[in-house]
Amino acid sequence: MNEKFFDLKKEKQNRMINAGLRIFSLNGYRHASTDEIVKEAKISKGLLFHYFGSKAGYYAFLYDYISRFTILELTSEIRDPSIDYFDLEEKILTVESRLMDQYPFIFLFLESIKLEDDGEGLSVLSEPAKNVFDYYEEILDQADISDYIRLRDTREISALLHYVKIGIMRELLRDRGIPVSDYTRKIRSHLNVLKHLARNL
Numbered sequence: 001m002n003e004k005f006f007d008l009k010k011e012k013q014n015r016m017i018n019a020g021l022r023i024f025s026l027n028g029y030r031h032a033s034t035d036e037i038v039k040e041a042k043i044s045k046g047l048l049f050h051y052f053g054s055k056a057g058y059y060a061f062l063y064d065y066i067s068r069f070t071i072l073e074l075t076s077e078i079r080d081p082s083i084d085y086f087d088l089e090e091k092i093l094t095v096e097s098r099l100m101d102q103y104p105f106i107f108l109f110l111e112s113i114k115l116e117d118d119g120e121g122l123s124v125l126s127e128p129a130k131n132v133f134d135y136y137e138e139i140l141d142q143a144d145i146s147d148y149i150r151l152r153d154t155r156e157i158s159a160l161l162h163y164v165k166i167g168i169m170r171e172l173l174r175d176r177g178i179p180v181s182d183y184t185r186k187i188r189s190h191l192n193v194l195k196h197l198a199r200n201l
Contacts, residue, residue: 002061005051014102015041016048020062021105025112029059029121060124063113066106070132073099074139081139085154086195088143089161092136093191096165097184104180108169136162148198157194164190 005013019041023032034055038045052058077095081088099106110132116122130138140158145151168186172178 002051005061012043016043016051017062017065018103018105020058021066021103021109024059024062025105025108028112029116029118032059034058056120056124059121060126062109063125066103066109067132070099070106070110071130071135074135078139081142083144084147085140085143085145085151085157086191086198088140089191090188092139093184093187097180100169100180100183104173108166108173111166151198157198161190161194 005016008016019037020032023037023040027033032055034045034048037058038048041048048058052061073095074092078088078091083091096107113125114133136158137155140154143154145154151157165187168183172183172186
């Protein structure tokens, strides 16, 4: 972790993190321009390289920081995942909404990592002990589905919900004026529909 960076004021840290999350999410590693990143962050390119050494170093930092931060927030909120599946998804949504208030592109960035094919970008990513998607799978596998007789496991419905979430994020984040509460409201509505369907399959 880059200790010098965390000596900066929080507002500046967030600008620098959010700029990278947005530009890498939208363009992938290869096509993400450091000129565009520094313009978005309202800093000089020299300052970016002072803290991260290179575009690759910055990318690696973002992945490591965001992975750790997301898992920390989820583990703080979810002490016992062996609860009703849809109650667990509601708790996850609460955490996701809180994270997106601070870092709107956080989950689109993580999704873009799964699709990344640039050798240089991939070469600098250190695989954390547990990545975010492994953590989601681990906790969702423990959820109670006993009220939903025809649900054999959580994997298929969780995958469906994941794709819905990513689609809604992409749709909403095109317009910077859209509040995160719109994302939360839309996902909560989809959760209610899925819960109703799961009970009545």
